[in-house]
Amino acid sequence: MVFTLSVVTGCFAVENSGTNLTLSMEIGNPVMTVNGTQSEIDPGRGTAPVIQNGRTLVPIRAIVEAMGGTVNWDGETQTALLEYNGDAITLTIGSKTAYLNENENTLDTAPAVINGRTMLPIRFIAESFGFDVEWDDDTKTITISGQTVSADTPATVQEENSDTGENSDESANVLVVYYSATGNTEEAANKIASAVNGDIFEIEPAEPYTSNDLNWNDENSRVVYEYENPDERDVELVSTAVPDWESYDTVFIGYPIWWGIAAWPVSSFVEANDFTGKTVIPFCTSSSSGIGESGTLLEETAGTGNWIDGMRFGSRVSEDDISTWVNSVLENTEDTDSLEN
Numbered sequence: 001m002v003f004t005l006s007v008v009t010g011c012f013a014v015e016n017s018g019t020n021l022t023l024s025m026e027i028g029n030p031v032m033t034v035n036g037t038q039s040e041i042d043p044g045r046g047t048a049p050v051i052q053n054g055r056t057l058v059p060i061r062a063i064v065e066a067m068g069g070t071v072n073w074d075g076e077t078q079t080a081l082l083e084y085n086g087d088a089i090t091l092t093i094g095s096k097t098a099y100l101n102e103n104e105n106t107l108d109t110a111p112a113v114i115n116g117r118t119m120l121p122i123r124f125i126a127e128s129f130g131f132d133v134e135w136d137d138d139t140k141t142i143t144i145s146g147q148t149v150s151a152d153t154p155a156t157v158q159e160e161n162s163d164t165g166e167n168s169d170e171s172a173n174v175l176v177v178y179y180s181a182t183g184n185t186e187e188a189a190n191k192i193a194s195a196v197n198g199d200i201f202e203i204e205p206a207e208p209y210t211s212n213d214l215n216w217n218d219e220n221s222r223v224v225y226e227y228e229n230p231d232e233r234d235v236e237l238v239s240t241a242v243p244d245w246e247s248y249d250t251v252f253i254g255y256p257i258w259w260g261i262a263a264w265p266v267s268s269f270v271e272a273n274d275f276t277g278k279t280v281i282p283f284c285t286s287s288s289s290g291i292g293e294s295g296t297l298l299e300e301t302a303g304t305g306n307w308i309d310g311m312r313f314g315s316r317v318s319e320d321d322i323s324t325w326v327n328s329v330l331e332n333t334e335d336t337d338s339l340e341n
Ligand SMILES: Cc1cc2nc3c(=O)[nH]c(=O)nc-3n(C[C@H](O)[C@H](O)[C@H](O)COP(=O)(O)O)c2cc1C
Pocket: 179, 180, 181, 182, 183, 184, 185, 186, 214, 215, 216, 223, 255, 256, 257, 258, 259, 260, 261, 285, 286, 287, 288, 289, 290, 314, 315
């Protein structure tokens, strides 16, 4: 999926009529405060702002979205397109040249990939979008303040961009869905999401499995009962609805192996969702079993989607193993253009 990095001019700028924004974050701290409420700067990945050559670099998406803007990524050119209130900034990994609309700017520090995450210069971005930026050297805190645009502004911008074939959600087109009872698959899922800069959705049973529930040596345990009674495997989930499900065209789906197949909470998720138009890539963790038929069985349950052969990892999986596999699997799928680092 390719989007055009057209430089958007201010022709559809709208008036600033929104609410006040105060956003602060500290070097080395993955949590930011937005109008008094704390949230992760890079949800699920623990990425924190860093200083390089005296400039603060941050994973930008959540920050720009807090402002009411959008972020798109072109993996081919390694360029991020940030849009807010009719202004567009383009930044390229490793390049000190940045554009605000058609105006060229020289940055002190080039955008960089650090630990697999795209890190962008926050001061340049925030000031270009009209926010004030303050730096407190004692606490190593950066504070961004100003008035955000009204809530309908991003929609206005998106509509105007439709001529270019751009879709502001396109950069977030990889989703990693997983179920994990004891954390192994979760670890693999986080590493995959980090490698592809995908979003994450955790499948959570409405009634979580306790360690007693999972004791397969106890013939009276929940999991043994469900194993022996396939009709009882229809596990109710906290939610099967992934925000912006339509926007994803590649879905990694991960689970532990239970008795040679996918842990059943995953089946409940698969059954509830429509995978039409999506490439689906299963992965699993297990003590020793292979992935076996688990992916094929899920594909049958789904009845939709382009399911490809999946991968089994051991209970502990290294980042190298993940990135080697992710790269090879994505090379075999067509839509890699909008993956972020
Ligand atoms: C109920 C149950 C059944 C399991 N069955 C198998 C199995 O058939 N083969 C295997 O290699 N591992 C099996 N395991 C081990 C898990 O697949 C393995 O520990 C996995 O990494 C757990 O992932 P999680 O921490 O994400 O839940 C089983 C574990 C449980 C709890």
